[in-house]
Amino acid sequence: MRVTQTNAQATPPARAEWVELDCVDDVRVGDVATPQQITIEGADRLRAAMQSALGDIGDIEVPMGIADVCPDPLVFALQAGLPRLTNFAQTIDGGSAWCDREPIGCEPLYAVSEIAQIAARTTSDGRRLVRVDYRTRFTNPSGVLVGTATGSSIHVGSVE
Amino acid sequence: MTTAVPQAPQDFEECTVEPSTEHLLRWAAAAEDFSPIHFDAQVAKARGFQDPVVHGPWKAAVLRRLLGRWLGPNATVRSMSARYLRPDPVGRALRFGGSLVSTTSMPDGAYELRCAVWVRDEDDRVSVDGDCTAVFAPDPGEGLPLDRLRAAVKLGEDAGSFTYRVESNDVVAFAKAIGAIPAADAPATFFAALDPVERRDLDLDGFLHELPFPMTGGGNAFNEVVYERPIRVGDVITVTTRYTEVYEKKGSRGTLLFRVRVNEMRDATGALVAISRCGHVLSYRIDAAEVQK
Numbered sequence: 001m002r003v004t005q006t007n008a009q010a011t012p013p014a015r016a017e018w019v020e021l022d023c024v025d026d027v028r029v030g031d032v033a034t035p036q037q038i039t040i041e042g043a044d045r046l047r048a049a050m051q052s053a054l055g056d057i058g059d060i061e062v063p064m065g066i067a068d069v070c071p072d073p074l075v076f077a078l079q080a081g082l083p084r085l086t087n088f089a090q091t092i093d094g095g096s097a098w099c100d101r102e103p104i105g106c107e108p109l110y111a112v113s114e115i116a117q118i119a120a121r122t123t124s125d126g127r128r129l130v131r132v133d134y135r136t137r138f139t140n141p142s143g144v145l146v147g148t149a150t151g152s153s154i155h156v157g158s159v160e
Numbered sequence: 161m162t163t164a165v166p167q168a169p170q171d172f173e174e175c176t177v178e179p180s181t182e183h184l185l186r187w188a189a190a191a192e193d194f195s196p197i198h199f200d201a202q203v204a205k206a207r208g209f210q211d212p213v214v215h216g217p218w219k220a221a222v223l224r225r226l227l228g229r230w231l232g233p234n235a236t237v238r239s240m241s242a243r244y245l246r247p248d249p250v251g252r253a254l255r256f257g258g259s260l261v262s263t264t265s266m267p268d269g270a271y272e273l274r275c276a277v278w279v280r281d282e283d284d285r286v287s288v289d290g291d292c293t294a295v296f297a298p299d300p301g302e303g304l305p306l307d308r309l310r311a312a313v314k315l316g317e318d319a320g321s322f323t324y325r326v327e328s329n330d331v332v333a334f335a336k337a338i339g340a341i342p343a344a345d346a347p348a349t350f351f352a353a354l355d356p357v358e359r360r361d362l363d364l365d366g367f368l369h370e371l372p373f374p375m376t377g378g379g380n381a382f383n384e385v386v387y388e389r390p391i392r393v394g395d396v397i398t399v400t401t402r403y404t405e406v407y408e409k410k411g412s413r414g415t416l417l418f419r420v421r422v423n424e425m426r427d428a429t430g431a432l433v434a435i436s437r438c439g440h441v442l443s444y445r446i447d448a449a450e451v452q453k
Contacts, residue, residue: 049186062228072217097241
């Protein structure tokens, strides 16, 4: 079910099930950020960071994936310029997902971030919970989709 | 490290990591997430946390690295998701673990591995749960995996059907690219533009680019077409692809791997428009595989 709801303080769904929304405040499903061109150089910094924390385990060679060029999908999409809800008591990173479709080469990638889904439900103690999913598609210079990264922003309201 | 196909179900060996502020600063530099709730106690308190908290994606990145160890070098993670269920204070030990839930053989000879992963705090509370799908490619042995390739491309069977509408822009651009005069009838070579493989709508042999042999070249070996009539602007063409041959030959650039496919093209009435046949070759330096390892 999808409903249009433009006011963050509007009555939350009565049942503790996720209900899809078209927008909350100025955050709308389908909002697209300006495309970005990114390089894979940051992946080296990420590997070094993981090696510092994991020691020998961090030395394990894993094929480069979208998680190496976009380690934090939520931060990536927000830095691309997409809006984030602000009128809530608490805002946290709710989760991440990465999907690799094609091997990543040395060439730059093109990234387009969008707001893919907004959903809301009521917590067991009556607070409003809104989840905004930000999805970024990565394509190579040939236009081939190499992968996607999704970050979820969770917003918790006050007890009503 | 084992290269045998992992058998499900099995639990992975747990790993304990104690994330420090330094670890997270390095991570922040790489991920460009400098939110002070990860470093500044006062800001963290103001945001409702008792202490600075570990980045959720940092925990996911640790899990991803560990999956590389748990699943071995023949496995490649294709997708992973993680839900961040509760904050973890910086400086506390975290346990990382998971299990292999299922191993499923695939038509191309590889295996799909489905895993569950988690992070637990010192009180055994789950702070992250997630899942992962990986592909396990068996060792190809000392030569090219011809049997696996034949299975992957469904040799001799219909590998897929795709429908394309021929737009005026497509024909005009194609004609210009080859130096022809644009017309309602597309140039004869336009049949190649309706090849689902070249259009990347059909990709059954992508694993050939991940073999442990140096690739020394590749390209089209031949293209031929027999047609009943030209392709015209406005046509809606359904193309059915069938691989007919997979074989290898010795060449000057190494071992040559040929894949031959046939595209049968029919219009909206079902009438045959054309049949094209094309061969593609990749060359590998098989002898150098040991050097590369």
